[in-house]
Amino acid sequence: xxxxxxxxxxxxxxxxxxxxxxxxxxxxxxxxxxxxxxxxxxxxxxxxxxxxxxxxxxxxxxxxxxxxxxxxxxxxxxxxxxxxxxxxxxxxxxxxxxxxxxxxxxxxxxxxxxxxxxxxxxxxxxxxxxxxxxxxxxxxxxxxxxxxxxxxxxxxxxxxxxxxxxxxxxxxxxxxxxxxxxxxxxxxxxxxxxxxxxxxxxxxxxxxxxxxxxxxxxxxxxxxxxxxxxxxxxxxxxxxxxxxxxxxxxxxxxxxxxxxxxxxxxxxxxxxxxxxxxxxxxxxxxxxxxxxxxxxxxxxxxxxxxxxxxxxxxxxxxxxxxxxxxxxxxxxxxxxxxxxxxxxxxxxxxxxxxxxxxxxxxxxxxxxxxxxxxxxxxxxxxxxxxxxxxxxxxxxxxxxxxxxxxxxxxxxxxxxxxxxxxxxxxxxxxxxxxxxxxxxxxxxxxxxxxxxxxxxxxxxxxxxxxxxxxxxxxxxxxxxxxxxxxxxxxxxxxxxxxxxxxxxxxxxxxxxxxxxxxxxxxxxxxxxxxxxxxxxxxxxxxxxxxxxxxxxxxxxxxxxxxxxxxxxxxxxxxxxxxxxxxxxxxxxxxxxxxxxxxxxxxxxxxxxxxxxxxxxxxxxxxxxxxxxxxxxxxxxxxxxxxxxxxxxxxxxxxxxxxxxxxxxxxxxxxxxxxxxxxxxxxxxxxxxxxxxxxxxxxxxxxxxxxxxxxxxxxxxxxxxxxxxxxxxxxxxxxxxxxxxxxxxxxxxxxxxxxxxxxxxxxxxxxxxxxx
Amino acid sequence: xxxxxxxxxxxxxxxxxxxxxxxxxxxxxxxxxxxxxxxxxxxxxxxxxxxxxxxxxxxxxxxxxxxxxxxxxxxxxxxxxxxxxxxxxxxxxxxxxxxxxxxxxxxxxxxxxxxxxxxxxxxxxxxxxxxxx
Numbered sequence: 001x002x003x004x005x006x007x008x009x010x011x012x013x014x015x016x017x018x019x020x021x022x023x024x025x026x027x028x029x030x031x032x033x034x035x036x037x038x039x040x041x042x043x044x045x046x047x048x049x050x051x052x053x054x055x056x057x058x059x060x061x062x063x064x065x066x067x068x069x070x071x072x073x074x075x076x077x078x079x080x081x082x083x084x085x086x087x088x089x090x091x092x093x094x095x096x097x098x099x100x101x102x103x104x105x106x107x108x109x110x111x112x113x114x115x116x117x118x119x120x121x122x123x124x125x126x127x128x129x130x131x132x133x134x135x136x137x138x139x140x141x142x143x144x145x146x147x148x149x150x151x152x153x154x155x156x157x158x159x160x161x162x163x164x165x166x167x168x169x170x171x172x173x174x175x176x177x178x179x180x181x182x183x184x185x186x187x188x189x190x191x192x193x194x195x196x197x198x199x200x201x202x203x204x205x206x207x208x209x210x211x212x213x214x215x216x217x218x219x220x221x222x223x224x225x226x227x228x229x230x231x232x233x234x235x236x237x238x239x240x241x242x243x244x245x246x247x248x249x250x251x252x253x254x255x256x257x258x259x260x261x262x263x264x265x266x267x268x269x270x271x272x273x274x275x276x277x278x279x280x281x282x283x284x285x286x287x288x289x290x291x292x293x294x295x296x297x298x299x300x301x302x303x304x305x306x307x308x309x310x311x312x313x314x315x316x317x318x319x320x321x322x323x324x325x326x327x328x329x330x331x332x333x334x335x336x337x338x339x340x341x342x343x344x345x346x347x348x349x350x351x352x353x354x355x356x357x358x359x360x361x362x363x364x365x366x367x368x369x370x371x372x373x374x375x376x377x378x379x380x381x382x383x384x385x386x387x388x389x390x391x392x393x394x395x396x397x398x399x400x401x402x403x404x405x406x407x408x409x410x411x412x413x414x415x416x417x418x419x420x421x422x423x424x425x426x427x428x429x430x431x432x433x434x435x436x437x438x439x440x441x442x443x444x445x446x447x448x449x450x451x452x453x454x455x456x457x458x459x460x461x462x463x464x465x466x467x468x469x470x471x472x473x474x475x476x477x478x479x480x481x482x483x484x485x486x487x488x489x490x491x492x493x494x495x496x497x498x499x500x501x502x503x504x505x506x507x508x509x510x511x512x513x514x515x516x517x518x519x520x521x522x523x524x525x526x527x528x529x530x531x532x533x534x535x536x537x538x539x540x541x542x543x544x545x546x547x548x549x550x551x552x553x554x555x556x557x558x559x560x561x562x563x564x565x566x567x568x569x570x571x572x573x574x575x576x577x578x579x580x581x582x583x584x585x586x587x588x589x590x591x592x593x594x595x596x597x598x599x600x601x602x603x604x605x606x607x608x609x610x611x612x613x614x615x616x617x618x619x620x621x622x623x624x625x626x627x628x629x630x631x632x633x634x635x636x637x638x639x640x641x642x643x644x645x646x647x648x649x650x651x652x653x654x655x656x657x658x659x660x661x662x663x664x665x666x667x668x669x670x671x672x673x674x675x676x677x678x679x680x681x682x683x684x685x686x687x688x689x690x691x692x693x694x695x696x697x698x699x700x701x702x703x704x705x706x707x708x709x710x711x712x713x714x715x716x717x718x719x720x721x722x723x724x725x726x727x728x729x730x731x732x733x734x735x736x737x738x739x740x741x742x743x744x745x746x747x748x749x750x751x752x753x754x755x756x757x758x759x760x761x762x763x764x765x766x767x768x769x770x771x
Numbered sequence: 772x773x774x775x776x777x778x779x780x781x782x783x784x785x786x787x788x789x790x791x792x793x794x795x796x797x798x799x800x801x802x803x804x805x806x807x808x809x810x811x812x813x814x815x816x817x818x819x820x821x822x823x824x825x826x827x828x829x830x831x832x833x834x835x836x837x838x839x840x841x842x843x844x845x846x847x848x849x850x851x852x853x854x855x856x857x858x859x860x861x862x863x864x865x866x867x868x869x870x871x872x873x874x875x876x877x878x879x880x881x882x883x884x885x886x887x888x889x890x891x892x893x894x895x896x897x898x899x900x901x902x903x904x
Contacts, residue, residue: 194878197863197887201894239872243863247891250856254898257848264844286862293871294806295799 002439004500020146027150028137032130035157038522039126041530043168046547048122051532053573053590055171056580058097059121061089062171065102066117073098080585081575082597083567084619091260092593096180096213097173100124125166125175132179132417133157139186140421142193142390143383144428152424155517156182160524161368161416167530174413177214182417184210184220185397188227188248189390195240200247207248208255211262218271218335219414221256223400224248225278227393232278232285236389242286249279269329273319280315284308338407349651350592353644356410365405367528368412370520371513372423379422382429394422427510433497434506440496534577536634536730548632554625554731555581557724562623568733569616570625571605571638571645572598578625587619595648602649606642606657608681610747613719616736623723624734628688630703630710631695631729637705639671642684672708686715687734690722695729718747818865822858829854849902856895864888 042051050059065073074090081087101120108115133153140152156162165174184206191199211217228245231237253266253275266272288308322328330336337344337351341359344351351357365373380398383391397418405415497503531537536548558568559582568584575589588598604615616624629637638645642662649657661678664670671685679685693701693714701710723735740749811819829851836847867876867884879887 195867195876196879196883197860197867197891198883200863201887201891205894239866239869239875242866246859246863250852250859251891251895251898254849254852254856254895254902257845258898258901264848267848283859286866291803294810295803 003437004439005437031133031153031157035129035133036126038158038525039167041526050171051169053576056576058171060580062098062101065098066105083585083587121171122169125170126168128176128179129166135183139182140424142189144425148424148428151428152420155420158521159416161412163525164529165413173214180210191244195243197247200244201251203248204252207252211256212259221275225275229278270331281312349647360409370517372419375423375426376419379426434503550726550728550730554726558582566622567620568623569621599649599652602645605684606646606682609719612683621736626687626732628732629705633704635705639688671706673711718750825858845904849899853899860891
């Protein structure tokens with residue numbers, strides 16, 4: 001057999017096996033290193049702190065777990081969140097993340113490595129990304145072979161789509177969830193392939209861990225039944241499928257109900273009914289299969305098939321009837337908005353208001369996945385070519401996840417793994433072909449040519465591996481033959497790759513592409529995804545970095561200069577940060593479980609001072625905190641979020657708050673002199689622009705976010721006192737005044753102090769004491 | 772692999788298809804029963820007996836839940852899920868040790884199947900006891 005380039009001969013098979021496994025271990029080791037190192041930009045550039053909003057709560061809960069122990073954490077009632085109501089934390093969170101960090105913390109202490117819990121929380125996501133890379137390796141190994149597995153591990157290690165949710169400091173549920181997702185899928189595929197209840201039970205155990213860790217477990221609950229159902233419809237029922245699915249479902253469902261936040265949902269809600277339905281269907285099919293093995297009558301078999309169809313239909317009808325009757329809860333809003341994309345905007349503004357819940361734009365696919373998004377369809381196509389049972393899973397996963405990632409930005413995260421797997425399959429198929437040194441023989445059958453070796457490293461042992469796998473995989477790549485033969489000029493008799501040069505050209509291109517991928521990932525990670533939102537940075541003209549640390553300045557002011565029971569009101573975005581950094585009770589926070597309470601805050605922010613004051617007093621609010629970016633050009637401030645406050649408040653009090661009143665007559669949202677009266681009188685406007693024009697010393701006060709000029713006199717405040725304004729005016733804290741000692745209206749009392757005469761003729765109504 | 776349902780489900784079949792062609796169905800069921808008795812090994816019959824027993828306990832719990840009360844719902848779910856789970860695990864074991872399925876389970880010897888069964892059952896019952904509350 002002619003070869004394109006010669007390989008060292010005389011190596012014993014065990015040497016080859018040892019070297020290739022050493023290379024694999026080394027590669028996985030370096031992939032883990034790259035995955036961890038590329039997530040540390042934020043820690044090295046700034047400091048080791050928790051980013052974003054949600055992680056602050058997770059961090060706070062983890063601190064409780066670390067300091068007080070597991071049982072205290074499990075039964076933790078937090079009286080400082082949702083101030084008058086409090087929050088049962090143990091029953092309203094997914095405790096997997098905190099428990100994981102708690103275990104790591106205790107193990108490290110047991111090893112006499114007393115690491116601060118904050119550092120564990122900060123570095124948990126990079127650590128788990130290494131596990132993710134490994135689980136991707138295992139998963140892709142089941143799909144194709146080790147070489148594809150290594151490629152997939154490299155891809156997921158540095159793909160920005162996953163890094164964006166798992167940089168150091170991003171202590172969010174997704175940090176461990178993607179590892180659990182892929183590992184559960186790996187175990188499921190393994191269980192399906194082997195037909196072992198052991199792997200099925202392990203899959204159920206990791207599914208349990210996943211349920212405890214992330215609300216996205218519903219993805220697994222629906223993917224696995226979808227896979228099983230598709231296999232059934234394809235006529236690929238085997239007893240292995242029965243064993244794998246039944247053991248997974250029976251143990252997994254029961255275990256998922258142990259998480260208090262999930263509770264009885266797996267038997268009560270529509271999201272989980274697919275799994276139950278497929279479970280029932282599988283029992284019927286299995287029974288039919290058994291009966292069929294005992295009788296031979298064709299008529300009887302068809303009758304059984306008929307009854308299976310009838311029973312399946314009956315089951316589906318029962319489930320839908322139960323849904324209609326209300327015994328099974330219908331889709332929750334969050335899930336429903338994935339199907340009806342206009343639903344959230346219309347009915348649940350609080351879901352639509354989150355920026356992560358917007359549809360994804362094209363550029364972000366390329367930004368997050370670079371060449372992988374191009375290789376992704378090719379990999380899916382190759383899966384179609386071979387179409388073993390596990391390839392069906394990849395295809396389904398690809399279709400479902402692509403749809404969801406198109407609907408919602410944050411679901412890009414679940415798409416990334418399948419893109420990596422499928423791109424790795426595509427690329428490693430290509431490399432297999434072009435690294436294989438076997439030259440096509442003169443007039444032989446084309447089947448001889450595309451002998452695939454099982455891994456890139458083992459491509460150096462041409463004949464042995466090739467003989468083993470060549471026959472099995474020839475049919476898979478017929479369509480590629482056509483492409484290759486059209487590219488490479490060859491006589492019609494001889495198909496294949498001749499000589500070293502074409503091989504080098506293709507491999508060189510692949511290497512180039514992969515290096516571009518690495519460069520792109522590093523660039524995106526360092527520039528786009530590695531900035532703690534707590535600390536803002538800007539560049540000075542000389543290139544040095546200027547750090548804007550207003551958030552912590554203000555939160556620490558609250559922490560040090562206010563009584564510990566002072567209630568702080570802010571928009572819900574900042575609830576977790578206030579509780580985490582300022583350690584003060586808040587009215588609402590990022591866990592948006594009580595819409596009315598949020599609407600109350602929205603109403604207080606969007607009504608006039610006189611109307612807002614009773615609300616503030618009734619809720620014992622001592623401080624009101626607003627974020628204002630007008631001086632610095634920080635666009636994520638409360639004026640830009642103001643319309644959502646109005647909308648959410650309008651949903652509850654439609655006759656008191658009306659969105660159109662906040663627009664100019666021409667329908668524009670303005671803050672300058674043309675702003676509507678309601679807008680100018682709203683508490684949010686007044687708090688944001690209070691004394692703003694003084695900064696400009698008589699000049700025009702320009703809001704640098706809206707690029708509008710604020711009218712000169714500026715708003716005045718009667719019911720609130722400015723308590724603190726941070727360095728760059730980003731955070732402004734106001735103290736709510738107590739009732740006037742003389743029982744006067746605060747407005748008139750204020751007017752009196754400023755020496756204004758009370759107007760005659762229109763007696764002001766006396767404020768009554770609050771009940 | 773609901774093997775033991777041989778009797779119970781076949782009666783169900785009778786009732787269901789009774790309207791169309793009763794004698795044919797009757798004959799088919801008889802031949803099924805006979806074939807089952809003749810070809811099934813005693814070990815599988817033992818497993819089937821166990822399956823019937825589990826199914827009866829499950830049915831009893833379900834009836835109690837419907838007729839009397841589902842009040843400690845977690846207790847009902849734990850008990851019922853233990854029945855269901857044990858049933859499917861045993862049925863899995865049955866299909867794994869069934870000599871007819873030998874070629875489908877190349878990697879699973881009967882001994883390993885039993886170890887899998889034991890592992891799955893232990894995990895299942897750990898969760899059952901935890902959920903009983």
